Amino acid sequence: MGSDSIQLYNTLAGRKEPLSTELPGRVTMYVCGPTVYNFAHIGNARPAVIFDVLARLLRHDYACVLYARNFTDVDDKINAAAAAEGVGIDAITNRYIQAYHEDLAALGVESPDLEPRVTEHISEIVKLIQALIARGHAYEAAGHVLFHVPSYSAYGALSKRKPEDMLAGARVEVAPYKRSPLDFVLWKPSTEDQPGWASPWGRGRPGWHVECSAMIGKHLGKTIDIHGGGQDLIFPHHENEIAQGTCANGALYCRTWVHNSFVTVDGQKMSKSQGNVMLVRDLLAEAPGEAIRLALLSTHYRNPLDWNDRRLSQSRATLTRWYTSLARTEGEAHADWSETEPDGEVLEALRDDLNVSRALKRLHELCHLLEQAGTAEKVQQMARRLRASAGLLGLLQQPVQTALTALCGKSVEPGTRRMPTEQVEALVRQRQEARRQRDFARADALREELELARVVIEDTPQGPRWRRASEVMT
Known part of the structure; x- marks a missing residue:
């Protein structure tokens, strides 16, 4: 099957395009999965079902498909749920990962090839942050490591937002240690009662956006063919992913961005x-x-x-x-x-x-x-x-x-x-x-x-x- 047989709407391009892959006969796809602190609702189920259909189509048309869907298993909401029950975060995340698997199986959703968890990729996250610092795209401040948005001139291309407009419209209180109000956290310190891991910047935990970029880099490579998720992830999550991945690797991050709309x-x-x-x-x-x-x-x-x-x-x-x-x-x-x-x-x-x-x-x-x-x-x-x-x-x-x-x-x-x-x-x-x-x-x-x-x-x-x-x- 020719590589131009499948047409997908590419959010980055703003139009429908023939699917382009790095290697003939092979396609890589990464989809943002759930943050596992509660049971899945139909808003979580919609992308799981949609990208399951896309994966089925890809497997029909391509000899090799590598499909990854992650679990975010460290997060402030998970921390709060664990603290409320007096248990470790593993007790919360394992419970809801099992429930998620059960629910999706009942919906006929096939398992992806890979289901990486954030907590299993801390070393990859640290290495990615170190690469960004070395290339002048990130800096350490007050126990945090932040991505410096002005260092990446193409920031805003996915969400069609201009950084100057975002600055003009900013109404949030900006942390004093940020060089730019748009800078976002790659690593943050953890208190004694919060989950944390050793790092060059002290005991802490990763920021949300850096997690997906690190897991993609390990399992799918510097450049992937398809990145999927809900429309609500376009900004800031996927916009920040592009900035991190591009700046850390000096390569195109993703060819085609596919987003599903909301559920009411x-x-x-x-x-x-x-x-x-x-x-x-x-x-x-x-x-x-x-x-x-x-x-x-x-x-x-x-x-x-x-x-x-x-x-x-x-x-x-x-x-x-x-x-x-x-x-x-x-x-x-x-x-x-x-x-x-x-x-x-x-x-x-x-x-x-x-x-x-x-x-x-x-x-x-x-x-x-x-x-x-x-x-x-x-x-x-x-x-x-x-x-x-x-x-x-x-x-x-x-x-x-x-x-x-x-x-x-x-x-x-x-x-x-x-x-x-x-x-x-x-x-x-x-x-x-x-x-x-x-x-x-x-x-x-x-x-x-x-x-x-x-x-x-x-x-x-x-x-x-x-x-x-x-x-x-x-």
Whole structure:
């Protein structure tokens, strides 16, 4: 596959560009992971799911993919949580790293190749800071080491902010030991009751920004191909990463910067004060992980995603329809579906800056083709194609009956008794009335019931039309 086949929106360039890699056939990607002092919420889950899809696409197109996602396991919030419980920071971070792994596994997120932790890279962090001091980009003051922002002329390129404008708009109290108000901390002293490590500047701990640059340097090299994370990290975190990495190594830090947008809940910003922080594990008690995953993918990654009950209900109904169609092949010889090449249109959509909406539209079409298949051989062929294509999105990877039981509490057996026409039409009328009254949850539930009976319903400007999915011909 050519290196220019995948197009991604590069935040640094401000436009969509062909993916460029340092080595042909090999791509490196680093994504900022969580600070582990609490359970993951859907704002944490969105980038994990999005970059999981990107990693799946990269692995399809490239012979070698090296994907790293870190854990920030030393931080003032972690320190506060540990102090409140009277335990070491390891007790807090290990607990929430395990919970994070459990939650993401339930969402179908595959493990990255590397999961570096900050506390395991203190020596690399110290060496990076020493290199910055030696090159004249950092200085020691009052027990701190700071990066001197004016020493890097390209500062602000990622966030499109000019240093002079940032200085003019600064309203924060500036530490007296800073040479410039924009300078940021690379190393800070620790008190006796705070976690700390020995360093040339005394016992202390790293600043937030330097951690990722050091881990990238150790595991992925001086220049990486893709750096990902949430939009909230563009400034100051990723801006500061570029400054550190470029100045320490004298080389390009990253070729392509990819950022996902925010998550809101029923139109409101998610925050503790609003009481609307949606934890992944709480949602998993209400819905299958695959439905949550599809809901998180239902809006383009660069657009804000509003989380609400209707979105989750629609995702559940979509998966129910797809798995119900696949139920026609359950028990048949389709174990080799994972070796099937994904559909070309799904691949084309994902290569176009992860156009998941277009990919999902094609999956609906593939499901329709499966339902229309007239022979057992054609059914198997279309089922394999649907599974392989959905696999790029991390969907339809479960046994059919297991998935349907999770989605709607009951399985579907191939050859399910036909629902009488009078009952079908009654349910269609009930669903239409529910839609008229904007009771979308009820409408989706009725659609699920019809799909379980292998009745396909299509909404048209003239009203709903229904038909039975074709029976398998042997």
